[in-house]
Amino acid sequence: MSTAEHAPVKNPVLAGFRRQADALVAQMSVEEQALLLSGDGWWQTHGIERLGLAPMVVSDGPHGLRKVNGPGLDGSVPATCFPTAPGLAATWNTALAREVGAALGLEAQASGVHIVLGPGINMKRSPLGGRNFEYFSEDPVLAGRMAAAYIDGVQGQGVGTSLKHFAVNNQEFERMSTSSDVDERTLHEIYLQAFEIAIAQVPPEAQPWSVMSSYNLINGVQASEHRELLTGILRERWGYEGFVVSDWGGIRDRVAGVIAGNHLEMPGSGAHNRQKIIDAVHAGALDRAVLARVTAELVAVILMAHARHRPGSTFDAEAHHALSRRVGAEGIVLLKNEGNVLPLAAGTRVAVIGDFAQAPRYQGAGSSQVNPTRVARPHDELVALLGAEQVRHARGCDEEGVTTDALVAEAVAVAQACDVVLVFAGLPDSYESEGFDRRHIDLPPGQDRLIEALAAAHPKVVVVLMNGSAVAMPWVDSVPAIVEGWLGGQAGGGAIADVLTGRVNPSGKLSETFPVSLQQTAAWPNFPGRDGQAWYGEGLFIGYRHHDKRGLQPLFPFGHGLSYTRxxxxxxxxxxxxxxxxxxxxxxxxxxxxxxxxxxxxxxxxxxxxxxxxxxxxxxxxxxxxxxxxxxxxxxxxxxxxxxxxxxxxxxxxxxxxxxxxxxxxxxxxxxxxxxxxxxxxxxxxxxxASRARRQPLTRQSMVQDFLGRPGGQAAYDELLRALGMGGLVDPVDEAALAKLTPEQLAAKRKGDRGALAFANEMPLYKLPAMSGGRCSDARIDALVRVFGG
Structure with a gap:
């Protein structure tokens, strides 16, 4: 198809830019079009100076802007670090997600960034997923709605988003080479539905400007060149009008990716893949019209990004810090509060134990790391609210959760001198990060030891957790209160202090199930997939779906969260x-x-x-x-x-x-x-x-029972049973004959009828001619299939 034959663009804003893009692409050589389909380095696209097309700048997110000048993680500009996705999702507050998005959009404008790489909405198939701290939930409806609001907030500021990672990207182990092998129903109901909500169930103008294809293969096909996914589902079924960008280094066959609908390769590969595109066009392996269309779809967004950019923009760092604190507090989940240990009463002497109280873990590790404008420490925030004389601190363990007899003894001594003990625990960076999966769901052994020692020494121990996904709690019955603080962003220390002291009434709810043990999770022991295959044998049943179906009692269920009121x-x-x-x-x-x-x-x-x-x-x-x-x-x-x-x-x-x-x-x-x-x-x-219910078409492989529920199907069903000599199962009941049977005979008849009916119901139609002794012919079966086949 030519660039002029593309489907009409429904987004009223993008439509005008698409017309401009078509005109620009018509003036480009094949070499220039190929140039645009690969990044200029790590963080921007190419421009074409002679046509006045400037480069577009992208930056990592999703919980804060990470604008860097090279491939490393260092040197990023200061930006507000908001709570990571689990904490935001735990608010279950779409309006708040929109606020966070708007703040992030403002900061992107101020830094000259056109597209923020986020949000991430892959499902939490297992709590072992190393990147779970970037993903909202195990449930696609919650994840999709939170993502749609976040996208609306960012793009309302004239900055684009990149919805990721499309799709079925649920493990870090061998993530660039493993195939996520999943059945069609599970794919659509669990792993694609959140993307669909954020793309197809919003107005065209609210769609994310870009979608990022994932590293993995899906049922043996590389996600970055999966035509059914990128074109058949994303564009044709869902009506997507933005562009697809590869995850960084996620390209295998560049020409296959272009044909499938993958527009932009990131980071740039220089002439390596560009020449492959050019050669494929000249060899006839890549249609020039396809190349032009893909280029125009990308250029349209680049033009829109520049038109909506506001040079000279600024943002209020203090206001964004305050927003981060509000979001963090609203996402905190009060998991347990026996005896109303919380909130802390006025005048309470508090023992603050744990290295995380002084050096909190407030964000994940990997490409989403943010250089925060400031960091609030829980210890300092508690001192500010309670008074220095009411707070005593003991380290208890180091930042990796390692403890010693001396550290435990010191912590117990400090605890015994106070009214309430606050133990800050969680997962260090070495336990969860992009690039590797967790090996277990346990806290560091030293933290568990510390908590157990304090619980044995004091009746009022409150465990405050800082982690990106579910953890096991072998001491759950030994402590009266547990607070899930997540990775709460740069203001997380203040958010925790607000909830502990009652300045904020906790309202967070779990966006994922907390299992008792790893063995209780759906994907165990098949997670992570190895040897190039991740088999999704649990199907639909992840998270609460798994626990409910199997009748398992989780540690804390999906949606759980307590309050200081009722x-x-x-x-x-x-x-x-x-x-x-x-x-x-x-x-x-x-x-x-x-x-x-x-x-x-x-x-x-x-x-x-x-x-x-x-x-x-x-x-x-x-x-x-x-x-x-x-x-x-x-x-x-x-x-x-x-x-x-x-x-x-x-x-x-x-x-x-x-x-x-x-x-x-x-x-x-x-x-x-x-x-x-x-x-x-x-x-x-x-x-x-369902007055207009569609049904699967009938074939000779269909079963006898498949006639039921179709208009006129009951008569055909009865006919087939009579042909099998089972007319007594569908013809009027002979009450007089039944009355002559003894109770034992009646019970035996009913049992036999049930068995015969089950045998007949599940019989494929092609077997009927033989099983009926010819009373139902092949011709009759073919006629019934023609009549009821639709």
């Missing part, structure tokens, strides 16, 4: 008892669900209201329940509110591998609402209908 869920209602999901296809027909809750405690606070959908009797294997909506609400003491949700077709759908599309099975569904995936006190039931 919320009672009191009522639920739907606006209809039946819901035709296909009415939603016409732009209406949404099911309204309203849930009422009340703050029955003595403090103002925020609660995350979570809505899950459960199919009562699924015809395909499904999770016990799935998150479909959520909202964060603020309530004063004694106040109540009603939260309104609207559900549509997709909220009841599963991915049908026969249709290669989403489908809804009519039936009874429960709508469950509450404060976590395991605390859902409200339930409403709705009968779901």
């Amino acid at each position: 919320y009672d869920y009191t009522a639920i209602r739907t606006d209809a008892s039946t819901f035709d999901v296909d009415a939603d296809l016409d732009g209406g027909g949404r099911l309204v669900v309203e849930a009422t809750l009340e703050n029955t405690g003595e403090r103002a606070g925020q609660e995350v209201v979570q809505l899950y959908v459960r199919e009562r009797a699924p015809h395909v294997v499904r999770p016990e329940r799935e998150l479909r909506a959520f909202a964060k609400v603020s309530l004063a003491p004694g106040a109540s509110t009603t939260v309104r949700f609207e559900l549509g077709r997709r909220d009841f759908a599963h991915y049908d591998i026969g249709l290669h599309d989403w489908a809804v099975t009519p039936g009874t569904y429960d709508i469950q609402v509450g404060g976590s995936s395991r605390e859902l006190p409200l339930c409403a039931t709705v009968e779901v209908q």
